[in-house]
Amino acid sequence: MSLPVTETLLAEQRDHALHITLNRPQVRNAMSLQMVREIMALFDYADTDDSIRAMVLRGADSHFCAGGDIADMAAARAEAGSGNSDPFQALNREFGRMITRVNQASQTVVALLEGSVLGGGFGLACVSDVAITLSSARFGLPETGLGIPPAQIAPFVARRIGLTQARRLALLGVRCDGEEATRLGIAHECVANADDLAEKLATILAQIRRCAPQASAVTKKLLLDVESTELETLLxxxxxxxxxxIQGPEGREGAQAFMQKRNPEWAQ
Structure with a gap:
């Protein structure tokens, strides 16, 4: 099965990582409905290829994502009076399905954050497993200043940084830089320039390679279920x-590699 054809994204598999670039630089990579669906298609594709163990998300032209696409909003407004369905609700909910899909991906999701990280881009950053930001990046939830709530984003932001900070950012619409975003826990590390970002990514991908893919997927699901599953059931x-x-192929290989003082097969 080949990579899905995409118009709003650039996608390339390099070694054990699928690199996805949001590619609408003329609008600072604002997310259109087409982009939302193409992101889901690429994540669905990754589940068909066991060699893909990391998903790397970034934006073209030194911006991650400036939020939702105004053109889609205008189209929904034009459609709103033409029938019984609610195009605004449908549009917003589709974004929620995408961000949930990324959040639940079995692969390790790495976000490289530059330039604008706003609205939907902010939400996408909050469902990454590892996020690295440039110090110059600008983060924010501008929705309330536009007269709308960050509807599909809010739960993921609150889970990422806690309710107290999520309230402050969403209700004041404040902006922060990469250093503040790292302090808040939106990003995990902050670097000064593009070269440092590339070096950090290489280190992270090497670390992902050392971890068994199935064990990583099971671990991620366990962590995600902490808030939603009763403790005894979860344990x-x-x-x-x-x-x-421990009885499966990864467990047997891990034990043998440890005893033989070598790297396991998945780390080769």
Missing amino acids: DRAAADFSRA
């Missing part, structure tokens, strides 16, 4: 996951 499931893993 029972975790014990079953552990048993399957």
Whole structure:
């Protein structure tokens, strides 16, 4: 199966990572409905290829993403009076499906944050597993200043940085730079320039390679379910996951590699 054809994204598999670039530089990579659907298609594709263990998200032309596409909003407004369906609700909910899909990806999702990281771009950053930002990046939730709520983004922002800080950012519409975003926990590390960003990405991808892919996927699901699953139920499931893993091919290979003082097969 080949990579899906995309018009708003650039996609390239390099080694064990699928690199996805939001590619609408004329609007600072604002997310159109087409882009939202193309992102989901690429994440669905990654699940068909076991060699893809990392998904790297970034934006073209030194901007990550400036939020939602105004053109889609205008089209929805024109459509609003033409029938019984609610195009605004449908448009907004589709973005929620995309951000949920990225959040639940079995691969490790790495976000490289530059320039504008606003609205939907901010939300996308908040569902990455690892986020690296330039100090000069500008983060913000401008929705309330535009008369709308950050509807699909808000739950993921609150989970990422906590309710107190999410309230402040969303209700005041304040902007912050990469250093402040790192302090808040939106990003994990802050670097000074593009060369440092590339070097940090190489280090992260090497670290991902050292981790067993199935064990990483199971671990990620366990962590994501902490807030939604009763503890005893979660621990029972975790014990079953552990048993399957230690008796499975990754567990056997990991033990053998440790005893033989070599790298396991997945780290080659």
